[in-house]
Amino acid sequence: MNSTVRxxxxxxxxxxxxxxxxxxxxxxxxxxxxxxxxxxxxHHHMGERDKHEHHKRMNRDSWMVEVRGPETxxxxxxxxxxxxxxxxxxxxxxxxxxxxxxxxxxxxPEG
Numbered sequence: 001m002n003s004t005v006r007x008x009x010x011x012x013x014x015x016x017x018x019x020x021x022x023x024x025x026x027x028x029x030x031x032x033x034x035x036x037x038x039x040x041x042x043h044h045h046m047g048e049r050d051k052h053e054h055h056k057r058m059n060r061d062s063w064m065v066e067v068r069g070p071e072t073x074x075x076x077x078x079x080x081x082x083x084x085x086x087x088x089x090x091x092x093x094x095x096x097x098x099x100x101x102x103x104x105x106x107x108x109p110e111g
Contacts, residue, residue, distance in 0.1 A: 003079040003108045011072050012091040012098070020093050021068040025100065026076055028061035029084040032107045082110045 007024055054066040055077070067074045079085060084107050088100040 002077065003081060004075055004077045005079060005106065005108075006073055006075050007087060007089075008073040009089055009101075011070065015091065015093060017093040017095055019070065019091060021066060021091075022071075022074075023090045023092060023097065024065040024067070024074060024076060025088045025090070026063050026065070026079075027086045028080065029086055029105075032082045032084050079108050081108050083108050 009022070012019060012022075054068070055063060056066065057063040063078070065074055065076055076087070084105065086103045086105055088103050090100050091098045
């Protein structure tokens with residue numbers, strides 16, 4: 001079983017052109033270095049994803065979730081228990097992608 005986390009962010013400001021959506025880049029850094037029993041919430045089974053979300057696995061420990069449109073939250077699934085992750089967010093339009101946000105780090109609980 002894997003963990004799921006809901007990621008939320010503030011809507012981008014000062015977009016040059018029409019905002020097409022956001023991309024969340026997820027990277028597993030390794031096993032958790034501390035015993036953190038904090039929960040990420042309920043565990044979810046892989047079901048039908050929101051039609052605005054697209055998941056693309058880059059390799060075993062890195063993947064991207066693309067959120068089309070002005071949505072400001074998404075579920076990130078497939079997180080391994082007792083692991084450290086780094087998340088970065090970008091906005092994109094037809095001209096390209098913004099610089100990534102400051103990374104956010106999280107630890108998943110023990111399974």
